[in-house]
Amino acid sequence: MCGFGGYFGSVPDAKNLLERMVSAIAHRGPDENGVFVDKEAGLGHVRLSIVGLGDGQQPMSDESGELTIAFNGEIFNYVELRDELRAKGRRFRTSSDTEVILHLYDVMGEECLSRLNGDFSFAIWDRRRQRMMLARDRMGVRPLFYMNNGGTLYFASEIKALLQVPGVSAELDPIALDQIFTLWAPIAPRTGFRDIHELEPAHLMIAEKGKVAIRPYWQLDYPDRGASPLFTDERAAAEELRALLTDATRIRMRADVPVGSYLSGGLDSSIVAAMATGMAPQGLRTFSVTFDSVEHDESAFQMEMATALGTHHSAVACRAGDIARSFPEVIRFAERPIIRTAPAPLYQLSGLVREQGLKVVLTGEGADEVFAGYDIFKEARVRRFCGRQPGSRIRPHLFRKLYPYIPGLQQQSAEYLAAFFGAGDVPLDDPLFSHRPRFKSTAATKIFFSGDLRTRLSNYDAAEDLASRLPAAFSRWHPLHQAQYLESRFLLPGYILSSQGDRMAMAHGIEGRFPFLDHRLVEFATRLPPEMKLKGLVEKHILREATKDLLPPSIGQRTKQPYRAPDSHSFTGVGELEYVRDAMSEARVSDSGLFNAKAVTKLYEKCQSQPVTGFRDNAAFVGVLSTQLWLQTFTGSGIRAAEAA
Amino acid sequence: MTETIKDKVRAFVIENFLFGDTSYDLADAASLIENDIIDSTGVLELVAFIEDQFGIVMGDADIVPANLDSLARISAFIEARVGAPATA
Numbered sequence: 133m134c135g136f137g138g139y140f141g142s143v144p145d146a147k148n149l150l151e152r153m154v155s156a157i158a159h160r161g162p163d164e165n166g167v168f169v170d171k172e173a174g175l176g177h178v179r180l181s182i183v184g185l186g187d188g189q190q191p192m193s194d195e196s197g198e199l200t201i202a203f204n205g206e207i208f209n210y211v212e213l214r215d216e217l218r219a220k221g222r223r224f225r226t227s228s229d230t231e232v233i234l235h236l237y238d239v240m241g242e243e244c245l246s247r248l249n250g251d252f253s254f255a256i257w258d259r260r261r262q263r264m265m266l267a268r269d270r271m272g273v274r275p276l277f278y279m280n281n282g283g284t285l286y287f288a289s290e291i292k293a294l295l296q297v298p299g300v301s302a303e304l305d306p307i308a309l310d311q312i313f314t315l316w317a318p319i320a321p322r323t324g325f326r327d328i329h330e331l332e333p334a335h336l337m338i339a340e341k342g343k344v345a346i347r348p349y350w351q352l353d354y355p356d357r358g359a360s361p362l363f364t365d366e367r368a369a370a371e372e373l374r375a376l377l378t379d380a381t382r383i384r385m386r387a388d389v390p391v392g393s394y395l396s397g398g399l400d401s402s403i404v405a406a407m408a409t410g411m412a413p414q415g416l417r418t419f420s421v422t423f424d425s426v427e428h429d430e431s432a433f434q435m436e437m438a439t440a441l442g443t444h445h446s447a448v449a450c451r452a453g454d455i456a457r458s459f460p461e462v463i464r465f466a467e468r469p470i471i472r473t474a475p476a477p478l479y480q481l482s483g484l485v486r487e488q489g490l491k492v493v494l495t496g497e498g499a500d501e502v503f504a505g506y507d508i509f510k511e512a513r514v515r516r517f518c519g520r521q522p523g524s525r526i527r528p529h530l531f532r533k534l535y536p537y538i539p540g541l542q543q544q545s546a547e548y549l550a551a552f553f554g555a556g557d558v559p560l561d562d563p564l565f566s567h568r569p570r571f572k573s574t575a576a577t578k579i580f581f582s583g584d585l586r587t588r589l590s591n592y593d594a595a596e597d598l599a600s601r602l603p604a605a606f607s608r609w610h611p612l613h614q615a616q617y618l619e620s621r622f623l624l625p626g627y628i629l630s631s632q633g634d635r636m637a638m639a640h641g642i643e644g645r646f647p648f649l650d651h652r653l654v655e656f657a658t659r660l661p662p663e664m665k666l667k668g669l670v671e672k673h674i675l676r677e678a679t680k681d682l683l684p685p686s687i688g689q690r691t692k693q694p695y696r697a698p699d700s701h702s703f704t705g706v707g708e709l710e711y712v713r714d715a716m717s718e719a720r721v722s723d724s725g726l727f728n729a730k731a732v733t734k735l736y737e738k739c740q741s742q743p744v745t746g747f748r749d750n751a752a753f754v755g756v757l758s759t760q761l762w763l764q765t766f767t768g769s770g771i772r773a774a775e776a777a
Numbered sequence: 778m779t780e781t782i783k784d785k786v787r788a789f790v791i792e793n794f795l796f797g798d799t800s801y802d803l804a805d806a807a808s809l810i811e812n813d814i815i816d817s818t819g820v821l822e823l824v825a826f827i828e829d830q831f832g833i834v835m836g837d838a839d840i841v842p843a844n845l846d847s848l849a850r851i852s853a854f855i856e857a858r859v860g861a862p863a864t865a
Contacts, residue, residue, distance in 0.1 A: 540818045547841045551810045552817050576813035579795065731796035738793070746818025 134190070135160030135638070136202035137293040138175040138255050140264040140339050141284025150176035153293040159465075160204070160289060160638045164189055168200050173257045173264055175202040180641050182206065182387050182492060184228030194234045195225070198259045201237075203230050204289050205252030205274040206645070208383040213247060242267075242336055245349045249383070249651065253331070255287060263340035270350045271498070271649045272320075272333030272625025275634055279328045285339050290635075291328055291467045295766070302766035303327075304759070306588050309726065312469050313755055314575040314594035317626030319601065324468035324762065333625045350651070352621055353605065354613035354658050362659040369664055370678040372656065377678070380650035381407040384494060391645070392417040392485060393494040395445070397433030399672065399683070399690060400496025400505070404647055406682040408494055409441045418443040419485050419493065421477045423450050427537070428696055433687060440684050448484040450477040455702035456709055460761050465639040466631045467766075469759040471577065471751040473697045478636040486640040497633060498648035501620040502657045503672040504665035505692055509615050510534055511553065512566035513666065516611065518555035528555055533669070537693060540746070563599050563606060566615030571595045577752040580727050580735065598622065612662040620654075699750035700739040703757065715760035724763055727756055782831075783852040789826050790848065794819055805849040810842065820845065827851070833858050 137153035139146070150167040154176040158165070161178025168175045168191035177190040183206065193200040207213070210229035217235050218224070224231055229250075236244040237256055242265060251273035256265045266287055268276045278287040281297055288294050295302055303326040308318040321329040331337055334350040355362075363369040385391050385408060393405040395418040409416045418438050423429040431447065438445035455476040462476045463469075485493055500506045511534055518527040528550040535541050541549070550556050554569045562568060575594070578586075598618075606614060629646075637644045647653070657665070660674060667673035671692055680688050698705075703712050714720060716736045722729035739745055739753050787803065794814045795801050809815040815823065823845060824835050833855065844854040 538817075540821055543821065543837075543840075544817055545837065545841045547843070548810075548817070548820060551842055551846070572813065573816060576816070579798070579813075728796070728798065731798055734792070734796040738796075742822075746816045746822075748813075748816050748819075 134177060134179045134204045135289035135293070136175060136177045136190070136204055136255065137286070137288035138173065138202060138257075138264075139284055139286045140173045140257075141282075142172070143174065143284060146174045149296065149298075150174050152296040153288055154178045156292045156296050157288065157290045159641055162641050166191060168193070168202075168257075170200070170257060170259060172262065173259075175200060175255060175257060177202045180491060180643060182389055182643060183210070184226050184230070185388050187226040188228030188230055190230060192226075192228075192230050192234065194231075194238060195223075199234050199238060200257045200259075201230060201234050201254055203233060203252065203254040204276075205250055205254070205269065206386075206643070207232060207248050207250040207252060208386060208650075209247075209249040211386065237265075242338065242349070245336060251646065251649075253289065261340065263338055265336060265338050266331055267336040267349070268331045268333055270334040270651045271620070271629070271646075271654065273629050273634065273644075273646060273649060275630060276331040277323065277328055278331060278337070280344075283342075285344065287331075291323065291325055292464075294328055304726075304763065304767070306585060306726075307592060307594075309469065309585075309759065310578070310589050310592055311594045311597070312471065313577050313581075314571055315598060315626075316471060316574065316623060317631070318468070319594075319598060319622065320626060325766075333621075351603070352617060352654070352658065353603075354609045354617065356605070356608040357610045361661045363661065363664065366664060366674065366677065369660060370674055373653075373674060373678040376650070376653045376656055377403070377647060378407060380647040380653050381494070382411055384645040384647050384650075385411045387492050389491050390414065390417065391492045391494060392419060392488075392490045393443075394418070394481070394496070394644075395420050395434050395437055395443070396496065396695060397430035397437060397687075398496065398693065398695075399676070399687065400499035400648065402437045402496070402683050402687050403499075403675070403679045404494045404496045405437065405443065406441055406679070407647070409443060416441065416443045417488070417490060418445045419481060419488070420445070420447040421450050421481045421484075422447050423477075423697070424452055425698060428698060430693065433690070436684060437687055440687075446484060446488055448480050450480055450697070452702075453706035454480060455697060456706060456712065459703075459757070460711060460765070461639070462636070463758050463761040464765050465635045467635065467762075468631065469755060469762050470627075470631055471574065471755040471758075473699050473702050473754055474695060475632045475636050476702075477697050478632050479639055482637045482640040482642040485642050491641065492643045492645060493637075495633075495644050495646055496648065497628065497644070498624070498646050498654075499672065499675060500692070501616060501624050502648050502654055503675045504612060504616060504662070505671045505675075506619060507534055507692070507694060508566060508570060508619070509612060509666055510669050510671060511569070512611065512615050513669070515553055515555045515558070515565070515569075516560060518550060518553075519558055519560050522550075522555075522557045528553070530669075531555070536691075561607075563602055563614065564595055564618070566611065567618050568595070573747055574751060576748045577755055579748075580731050580752050580756060582726055582728050585726050610662045612666055613658070700745060700753035701743050703753070704736075704740045705743055711761075712757065715757055715764065720760060721756070724760060726759060732756055782855050783848055785830060786851050786855070787848055789823075789830075790814065793822060793826075803848065806847050808842075808846050810846055823851070827855060831855050831859060 135157040164179040175191040207229040253274040253276035305326040420434040422431040528546040
């Protein structure tokens with residue numbers, strides 16, 4: 133796990149530039165750094181040493197010196213791949229997984245990607261063929277950004293490295309802002325930065341002879357509705373799931389340093405911690421975040437699980453004011469505006485892990501996407517159920533059952549519930565059916581966009597843009613699989629794994645590992661019948677079945693409580709912070725040109741006077757504040773976004 | 778009377794849900810839900826406003842879109858209920 137930057141083309145004073153690029157992302161690799169400069173290409177690397185502590189320095193060249201790699205991430209099956217390659221006569225000089233990729237590329241070219249089980253992004257400079265290959269892991273755990281500047285291709289693990297390139301200045305992309313304020317994240321390859329792109333998950337790029345080609349090497353796919361199910365026997369499916377998850381965890385314990393585990397108190401991280409406990413010879417260390425507010429705190433479940441497993445447990449308290457205090461740093465690392473504060477406690481949590489001397493943690497992230505755990509999947513099922521009888525006054529009461537932790541919802545009439553959830557006479561064949569209410573309620577935040585920004589965005593529709601990018605087979609999939617695809621392909625890499633995952637962990641040089649995102653497990657789960665995942669309104673049914681002996685019943689049978697953090701109240705409930713007042717001031721907001729300054733002032737006053745506000749007001753508050761901080765951080769205080777959309 | 782009630786409700790909606798945006802073309806019959814002006818928490822804010830401002834006690838059966846989903850409906854509801862007991 134590390135960070136890298138590089139270029140392909142012509143760059144004056146390349147060594148100096150590469151050193152500046154990797155220096156900008158030094159937090160990703162505090163252990164070592166290095167640069168490699170060739171005539172037409174250069175690579176720089178900062179290293180977090182986890183595998184091959186003494187001999188895994190990068191950039192790394194092969195014996196011939198013709199191939200050089202800069203690599204961020206881990207190849208979890210490198211032991212098996214190395215044995216295979218040795219059997220074919222390959223000789224290894226190091227004990228690192230990095231060298232395994234080099235050999236595999238030498239043997240298979242870009243087809244090597246099909247053999248890699250891991251979370252990775254890397255660049256390989258192939259001097260013989262005079263080409264640069266960039267690649268990113270299947271689910272998008274590790275980031276990789278690129279841009280074309282004056283005919284030269286630049287790339288890096290974080291955007292702040294690209295901003296070191298002479299002549300490049302940060303500009304906010306208005307379309308990306310519209311996407312964030314509708315879909316929660318930009319649609320890759322778009323980023324928050326104008327003219328800076330992201331290599332999409334499961335894609336590779338080959339740059340050679342003045343051409344750049346990008347293509348997928350793997351795709352998330354589901355069987356057609358009505359196709360013969362691969363599994364009809366639930367017990368057999370659960371057994372296979374258990375075996376896959378065990379192996380996914382086992383190979384993620386591979387490291388030359390201790391591996392810890394996050395423990396949220398929920399089902400997924402508890403399963404991972406339980407599996408890992410038996411695989412950690414020195415005992416497992418677990419880490420949690422706790423909250424002051426009862427609404428968000430899960431410490432009782434965390435302690436119950438830690439005690440049951442006998443782990444050495446540490447927790448960091450996210451107290452009133454902590455989110456606000458860390459938020460400017462959170463935006464600096466997230467590198468984009470966000471509409472929720474949820475990344476901030478995770479930033480604190482990775483800081484705790486670093487303080488305790490660990491570099492690697494397992495997490496339960498991905499289980500909700502892979503095994504249908506999110507409320508949105510259940511909500512879509514209830515909406516379809518209601519949609520079949522739009523006049524029913526009874527069916528909408530099910531929405532209350534879906535969201536017991538939202539007090540305001542419990543007081544709504546069936547008519548209002550049906551209206552808010554779009555459960556009336558709505559088209560059931562809408563490809564975005566499952567996510568339409570979320571997108572609609574989020575897009576209501578755009579009421580704060582300035583007239584100027586609205587003009588520049590013209591008739592742009594982020595949801596329709598997303599719909600236009602769906603694969604041809606999408607319409608043939610079961611509705612649950614359609615919803616899972618939307619979560620897994622867009623929100624998971626676009627927000628969860630980036631803003632809450634990689635960037636918050638790597639801010640403190642911590643590597644997160646995700647057993648539920650092992651591609652073998654993902655592929656297996658796509659072929660499970662929908663009813664094994666979402667049984668009635670019980671989420672992740674097959675996962676519970678496969679792991680029920682691992683957990684106390686109070687954890688194993690627990691209804692999902694989504695991970696949330698206090699939003700606007702984090703900033704208004706702890707006394708007025710100078711930077712918040714400044715960023716939200718009418719003058720500052722007016723200067724940015726992005727938001728209606730008078731409306732933002734009223735929103736700020738409303739959030740100060742009413743501690744509990746609805747989703748729209750909370751999301752808008754955090755969205756405006758984070759955008760203002762983004763502008764200050766990346767463009768300096770002279771706030772002005774890109775002039776044209 | 779009707780104009781006064783409607784004006785007060787309109788002012789509240791503009792101030793609290795449209796954040797002072799007087800340029801928004803808020804038609805009397807326009808749905809507050811369909812036009813994303815109000816969300817589930819907003820309904821409770823609206824109920825609190827009606828109870829405080831007009832001295833009406835609203836029962837659960839009153840809190841339905843038929844009574845509250847447009848300026849016209851809200852003002853008609855208030856007008857009919859001023860001084861009358863709650864229905865639930």
